[in-house]
Amino acid sequence: MPDLYAGAARRVINPPRGIRTFGFSSREGVVQAIESDLSATALVLSDGKAKVAIVAADTGWMDLPVMNGLRERVAEAVGTASSHVMINLNHTHSSPAMPEWFPDEPEQIALQARYQEDLCGWIEEAAREADERKVPARIGSGRGECRIGVYRRETDPDGEIFLGEVPGHPTDPEVGVLRVDDLDGRPVATLFSYGCHPVTIGPRSMVASPDFPGAARTLVENAIGGLSLFLQGCGGNIMPRGGLSMEADCRDEKDRIGSTLGAEVVKTAAAIHTHRKRGERRRMGSLSRISVWPWEPVTGASCTVLAAADESLSLGFIDLPPLSDALAIRAECHQARDTVVSRGGEVWECLVTTRFADWSDRLVAAVEAGGASIEVVVQAIRINDIVLAANSTETFFETGLAIKAGSPFPHTLALGYTNGCVCYLPRAEDFPAGGWDIRKRWYGVPDLLFQAYSMPTAIHPDSERLVVDRTLALIERLR
Numbered sequence: 001m002p003d004l005y006a007g008a009a010r011r012v013i014n015p016p017r018g019i020r021t022f023g024f025s026s027r028e029g030v031v032q033a034i035e036s037d038l039s040a041t042a043l044v045l046s047d048g049k050a051k052v053a054i055v056a057a058d059t060g061w062m063d064l065p066v067m068n069g070l071r072e073r074v075a076e077a078v079g080t081a082s083s084h085v086m087i088n089l090n091h092t093h094s095s096p097a098m099p100e101w102f103p104d105e106p107e108q109i110a111l112q113a114r115y116q117e118d119l120c121g122w123i124e125e126a127a128r129e130a131d132e133r134k135v136p137a138r139i140g141s142g143r144g145e146c147r148i149g150v151y152r153r154e155t156d157p158d159g160e161i162f163l164g165e166v167p168g169h170p171t172d173p174e175v176g177v178l179r180v181d182d183l184d185g186r187p188v189a190t191l192f193s194y195g196c197h198p199v200t201i202g203p204r205s206m207v208a209s210p211d212f213p214g215a216a217r218t219l220v221e222n223a224i225g226g227l228s229l230f231l232q233g234c235g236g237n238i239m240p241r242g243g244l245s246m247e248a249d250c251r252d253e254k255d256r257i258g259s260t261l262g263a264e265v266v267k268t269a270a271a272i273h274t275h276r277k278r279g280e281r282r283r284m285g286s287l288s289r290i291s292v293w294p295w296e297p298v299t300g301a302s303c304t305v306l307a308a309a310d311e312s313l314s315l316g317f318i319d320l321p322p323l324s325d326a327l328a329i330r331a332e333c334h335q336a337r338d339t340v341v342s343r344g345g346e347v348w349e350c351l352v353t354t355r356f357a358d359w360s361d362r363l364v365a366a367v368e369a370g371g372a373s374i375e376v377v378v379q380a381i382r383i384n385d386i387v388l389a390a391n392s393t394e395t396f397f398e399t400g401l402a403i404k405a406g407s408p409f410p411h412t413l414a415l416g417y418t419n420g421c422v423c424y425l426p427r428a429e430d431f432p433a434g435g436w437d438i439r440k441r442w443y444g445v446p447d448l449l450f451q452a453y454s455m456p457t458a459i460h461p462d463s464e465r466l467v468v469d470r471t472l473a474l475i476e477r478l479r
Contacts, residue, residue, distance in 0.1 A: 098116050148196060151238065363456045389413065390419065
């Protein structure tokens with residue numbers, strides 16, 4: 001049997017001041033300070049034949065074609081296939097916007113483009129260094145439980161859904177923990193996964209920040225050692241306890257939420273032994289009847305399977321409107337934007353109306369082309385009997401539970417926001433009973449506001465089931 005080798009490395013990925021952030025249309029300023037370092041951390045694993053690279057980045061969003069190119073760059077840097085490269089975005093809403101995200105001013109687009117190229121370079125460097133630092137290693141897994149997340153799709157007395165809190169609603173409280181140690185049990189990296197929107201740094205705070213995942217990582221690294229990687233799970237419909245922070249200085253809540261998660265990771269990781277195991281019970285040679293279970297070293301191969309696979313899926317949309325309706329919608333959206341700009345409207349008004357004008361252009365283009373679709377990447381990485389199953393959407397917690405329940409492996413981490421972030425992925429039952437209305441502004445339910453991703457209409461309600469089925473098929477291939 002082959003042995004496992006592992007190496008980890010990190011790069012700070014702080015943006016320049018003055019760059020616009022991703023995530024809050026109500027944030028009326030640009031980055032004025034760095035709250036705490038944003039980072040990209042790479043873990044490279046190899047068994048001498050196969051090699052995988054797992055990257056955790058404090059980034060909210062990246063365009064799928066850009067991400068595909070970045071995975072190719074990382075694959076070339078470490079000597080593997082792009083299907084074996086996984087890049088998970090923590091989805092902090094206080095990270096820089098990317099040039100493909102929003103039709104911004106030329107100066108902003110140029111600033112964002114320079115940052116994106118720097119970011120890709122830093123991620124490539126981290127992966128290359130991690131590959132160079134590989135040492136013989138072992139991996140273990142565990143599960144914790146943390147309840148910092150609350151279900152956010154609240155219903156008002158009229159039956160309308162809005163972004164709020166439903167404390168009694170089920171969620172997925174599982175914290176998946178992987179511990180990668182050298183052969184003496186010293187940590188190389190601790191990976192942990194949880195599904196929840198990183199929005200404790202709210203829209204009134206003009207800072208760049210990794211949000212609560214950064215605070216959690218700091219606690220884990222101070223307590224355990226090595227580097228830690230936060231992998232964003234399936235948190236598309238989950239908010240942190242307390243919701244959006246509305247103070248200018250949100251560090252207190254960010255640290256509290258992050259420390260709560262980090263403490264659970266430390267507790268779980270401390271119980272994972274990679275280099276020794278409990279031996280058979282023995283009786284102590286004394287007058288009293290005392291039995292003990294001595295620790296014994298773990299021997300044998302440290303890697304039974306190291307494999308990965310990915311697949312690109314094409315998701316369809318619900319029916320497009322007639323061209324006359326699309327043209328009317330475009331005229332309305334452009335008129336609304338021009339009116340706001342001409343009267344010198346608030347920044348948030350300009351951002352929102354510009355987004356809808358851009359969406360209306362894409363709507364008309366889709367209708368004129370006779371249809372449209374969107375590409376989603378699903379991926380699975382297997383390390384022994386551990387599986388990381390991921391896709392490039394804002395995935396709901398119920399979807400993560402379905403993937404974990406359908407996996408034949410004892411420890412499966414279900415991840416969203418991986419290798420890109422193309423749209424929300426609501427289930428069929430999450431769509432409104434009367435159907436999705438193209439003329440309704442779903443401001444209160446971001447996961448139904450497909451215009452935020454400039455998608456012509458809503459994705460087809462069967463899309464989530466397709467993603468689950470293809471993900472489980474990938475996992476089955478790795479078995």
